[in-house]
Amino acid sequence: MVDVIPLLRGDIAVQPRQGSVMLVRGDLRYEFSGISSARLAQAFLSMDGLRGIVAVADMTGIDLDLLEQIVSFALERNLVVDLASDSTALVKPSEFLGVCRRLFPVWKRSLFEEDLWVGLASGSAPRQVFIGWLIESYHFIQGANDRLGLAVTHCPDPRIREVLAKHYVEEYDHGRFFLDSLAVVGAERQVVMQCRPLPATLAVLNHMRSAGRRDTLEYVVCSGFLESTGQDQKIALEFLDQVAKRYTPDQPEAIEPLIEHVKLDEEYGHPDNFETICSLLDPIPARRASAALTAGLLLAETLRLWSRDVQRSYEGGSGFRLDLHSYRPSSIAGRPVSRDEFTEKVGWSD
């Protein structure tokens, strides 16, 4: 038992209570008591697969024999995994896919709880935020050329490269859907194309580019998560319907290009690409699989950052918001413009 390198399962929440610690996994709850709850909680949180049981005992001051009993109990119930006995450390692609399928909805929930999405669906976000969301979404979708091209180039497996290349070919000009929407609400095409994207929009694209360069699997997980956000076509269309009712009630054609985009993605089968690619993989070294999941998690976090950046940068009614991006956008194609001129050109006036 002293050789055990315990790793607390990633889907378990550690909840310290008065005189006990609760491990919660879905509907299951395990209560541990009899020793200091602070030490016990620290012990569980220290089971990160990086240190042995002796180190955990040293760190927390819990008696080694007692800790061994606790870990033994946790191992039997699959609350903790022993990495020392994990000699193969290879993950089957189907298992990896299963892990992603469980994680993606959790990440999605956390993303769509952001004020931006709630505000757009309810209509509580100012009109400028709606326009800002369209502008930044344009940059993001147009950015398929920044990220997918790189992912195709760096993919070493011809079978996977074929899937990515097909995706790229089908996606490369989808920025036009957003430009078309923006044109209906009064934003000049040239102005939108020349506006610098927000820093968080750039962050999303740069993260995907970085993943594409580092490892195709990292990119594929990121792309799989992105596609999963539109996977439930019904929910996506309901959201767009709400947005149309709130922001363009007299211009039904404004949101139509976005609806067309959602339907086209579905028609192309982009949400299924992740599964297709996983079916082509050989067993994955655990370290590589973990790095790919981390890339996916960081993308989900970057998208939350994006949501906040869009909300914060546009809600003041002007890209000239002085607290964050003092000079945005102070010029169009290198020519300084006044606040009024910019407001008029992107259709911010009600």
Added chain:
Amino acid sequence: MLRAALDEQARPLLSPHAVTLADEDGIMVVADDTAYSFRSTNAELMRTVLPHLDGSLTVGDLAGLAGVSWEEISASLTPLAMDNWLVDETAVHRARQTQEFFDAYRALCEFWKKDIFTHAFWQILASGKASRELVLGWLVEFYHYVDAANEHMPVSAANCRDDDTIQLWLAQHYTEEYDHNQIFLDGLVKTGLEENQVRSSPPLASTRAVINYITEVASSDTIGYAAMHGIFQTPGSSESWAKIERFYEFLLTNYEFGAPVLKAFRDHAALDAELGHDDLVFSRICARVGRFSEERVDRILRCTRGLVEQFILYFDGILDYYGSPDASLPRPRLDVRGLL
């Protein structure tokens, strides 16, 4: 000197972080911990001029509005420009000489840096009341940032294939910097964090965003990459160094638990100064290239401004995550074996 003179053609832009207060005695512009007082005729002049310090009018235009000479306008605005709360954004475009351009660029960097260092994070830190998680979390993220020198510096050299001399400067800079991550890691370990945990903790998305941004510029634009280091250059004057020293002393006194890594922070700054990193590769590039084209100047400014914006998000991220009571320090790594 870090400031460009405000000549008749200059278009002064007042920092959005400067606040104007007016009463019957005159006008006060308050920026950070400094107040600039304007009284009697000077106050009248500033009353006319202040609403127009948005970079759109020249000093000559302002003089016309106020009915005074452009020299008087320039003299009144000089104290704000000296402390980089006011800048002439056009000076970099109008510069004719290399040194003139470099000085104007440095003034713009100092002006833009205010956007980073007026962030709420620094105010909380300066209050002496930041939590242990926030202070150490900031330092862990800074470790990730310093560690990423191994991502952006080598690629900057590898992609600089048109000029062997500049490539060598970039490579040399890297050789002096590549193991500085250890200075911070050692410091963090002395605060009680475990080396393995720190090294394997995922950086915040906002930290990753800064690293990715710098790496992207390093991969695609040698001059833009070298130029944007101007944001990190420490001010050259002994007065500025004394101010930085006082700040470190304050941090060491108020956040004793972080002392080992805060000292590492100070030592690293001193080491960089000793290695001459304040003598930017960019200043050598300026001297070598001579005058930049308009398009090149625009690209330099875009790269640099972009970095400032990424750093604002970086501090947003630190405050959001480590300012929360649920923050884990360091952030736990994700291991697929705990999810199967």
